[in-house]
Amino acid sequence: DTAVSQTPKYLVTQMGNDKSIKCEQNLGHDTMYWYKQDSKKFLKIMFSYNNKELIINETVPNRFSPKSPDKAHLNLHINSLELGDSAVYFCASSQDTQRGNEQFFGPGTRLTVL
Amino acid sequence: GDSVTQMEGPVTLSEEAFLTINCTYTATGYPSLFWYVQYPGEGLQLLLKATKADDKGSNKGFEATYRKETTSFHLEKGSVQVSDSAVYFCALSHTGGFKTIFGAGTRLFVKA
Numbered sequence: 001d002t003a004v005s006q007t008p009k010y011l012v013t014q015m016g017n018d019k020s021i022k023c024e025q026n027l028g029h030d031t032m033y034w035y036k037q038d039s040k041k042f043l044k045i046m047f048s049y050n051n052k053e054l055i056i057n058e059t060v061p062n063r064f065s066p067k068s069p070d071k072a073h074l075n076l077h078i079n080s081l082e083l084g085d086s087a088v089y090f091c092a093s094s095q096d097t098q099r100g101n102e103q104f105f106g107p108g109t110r111l112t113v114l
Numbered sequence: 115g116d117s118v119t120q121m122e123g124p125v126t127l128s129e130e131a132f133l134t135i136n137c138t139y140t141a142t143g144y145p146s147l148f149w150y151v152q153y154p155g156e157g158l159q160l161l162l163k164a165t166k167a168d169d170k171g172s173n174k175g176f177e178a179t180y181r182k183e184t185t186s187f188h189l190e191k192g193s194v195q196v197s198d199s200a201v202y203f204c205a206l207s208h209t210g211g212f213k214t215i216f217g218a219g220t221r222l223f224v225k226a
Contacts, residue, residue, distance in 0.1 A: 004157075031212055041152070041201050041219040048212050055212050090157050094214075101146065101207040103214055105157030 003027050004106040006091050012112045013081055020077045021109045023091030032074040033092040033103070034066060043090075049074055078111075086113045116141040120204045120217035127194055128225050135189040135220045137178075137204035145206040147171075147180050147187040152201045152219070161189075161202070199224045 004025045013019055025032060033056075034046040048056035052068045063079045074091060091106040121136040139147065146165045150158040162171030167182035176191045187204060204217040 041221065043158075043203065043216045043219070045213065050212055092157075096210060096212065101209065101212070101214060102148070102160050102163065103150075103158070105159065107157050 004091055004093055004104050006089075006106040006109050008109060009107065010110050010112075012114065014114055015081055015083060017081050018077070018079045019081060019111070020075055021089055021091075021111075023074045023076070023106055025072055025091075025093040025104070025106075027093055027095070027104060029093040029095045029104070030071060031094050031096060032068065032071075033094070034074065034076050035090040035092060035105075037088045037090060037108070039087075047074075047076075081111075081113045083113050086111055116145070116206060116208075116215045118204050118206055118215050118217035120202075120220050123201075123219075123221040124223055125220060126223045126225065129196055130193045131224075133189070133191040133194045133198075133222070135202055135204075135222070137187045137189065137217060139185050139187065139204075139206050139215075141185075141206055141208075141215075143208060144182075145208050147178070148205040148207070148214070149176070149178055149187070149189050150203040150205060150216075152203065154200070158203060194222070194224045196224045196226050198222060 031050045046060045047066045049068045065077045068074045088108045092103045094103045117140045148163045149161040151161045152158045162173040164171040164180035170179045201219045207214040
């Protein structure tokens with residue numbers, strides 16, 4: 001069973017379009033995240049949700065809007081796509097414990113904006 | 115704020131060579147420390163972790179020791195394999211913090 005899944009795996013689209021990426025986790029975790037990884041592999045956190053509440057929003061443009069319908073899902077909608085949005089987007093989840101906050105990552109969605 | 119600094123790559127080694135990837139951190143309190151590995155075309159996965167000073171995390175032949183006095187968590191492996199070729203990320207998090215700070219990643223190439 002896949003712990004954290006994302007769809008689609010690849011997304012190729014034109015500038016100005018609107019697109020969504022879906023994420024689901026079956027680990028029973030309370031916290032979910034979206035990360036953006038650039039071509040140099042630098043990983044930047046975008047959003048974090050805990051029990052469906054937004055708790056981290058790292059100066060991401062308003063064109064990006066996360067939505068968490070329930071604890072197991074965190075979707076990412078992007079409006080008016082720009083060339084600079086091309087990257088790999090990772091969803092992750094974690095369960096905060098006294099033993100550290102291990103993150104479980106999805107396989108990633110490679111977004112290419114033409 | 116908290117930060118993680120790891121050695122720049124790429125690191126290129128021959129099979130069976132010794133590996134060290136340096137990682138130092140700046141943080142308040144007592145964070146947990148992690149190494150994640152990202153194989154080509156995949157998401158990150160936890161390699162090992164340590165939650166308090168002097169703890170040693172180990173997995174798949176890799177080791178790292180939480181050194182509070184030097185604020186370091188260097189990754190080591192005695193004999194690397196071609197299959198270890200990947201990007202390695204050092205990271206820290208605080209209990210209840212809901213945020214993990216990642217280093218910039220170090221790409222490792224292992225030649226046969």
